[in-house]
Amino acid sequence: MFVNASDVGKGQAIRHNGAICLVLETMHRTPGNLRAFVQMVLRNLKTGKSFVERFGSQDKVELLSLVRKRCEYSYREGNNFVFMDPETYDTFSVPEEMVGKAKDFLKENQPVDLLFADDTLAAIELPQSVILKVVEAPEGVKGDSATNVMKPAILETGLCIQVPLFIKEGELVKVSTTEGKYLSRA
Secondary structure, rough: EEEEEHHHHOOOOOEOOOOEEEEEEEEOOOOOOOOEEEEEEEEEEOOOEEEEEEEEEEEOEEEEOEEEEEEEEEEEEEEEEEEEOOOOOOOEEEEEHHHHHHHHHHHOOOOOEEEEEEEEEEEEEEEEEEEEEEEEEEOOOOOOOHHHHHHHHOOOOOOOEEEEEEOOOOOEEEEEEOOOOOOEEO
């Protein structure tokens, strides 16, 4: 389906120069006495490379439909992460470059959404928050509680975040996947 470039938003998939691309960001610009244009940050799904492209606001682009599949993270195999569809038991091997920062929040059996455009994996969507175990946290010093003091803690995935002083090793904490910050005890 062809639509105006100005109607395309973040998270959608388009076909650009024959390649399937995921839209990472869109900006509508109207410079001084020039015509308006739409600037998009796109990621080519075949190469994994991101690039910036400009379109006139009335230019037509081919919009692709995204199919969402609920899967579970299974294991890591070299530089790939393996996800499984719990209904069909199909597995999907995803390169580390595509997983990106999501790897800091993945643990075995973690539910995630895989987005497909024309049977090509487009993106990985994590839940808003995940529950992870603290594997290393230094003891808080007594008397350091005058204000909201935080200390570093290492989670089971290797991610290091700031947590309140009362969090101890072995506890479960709720972490925001968008900001990578401590939310609460689990």
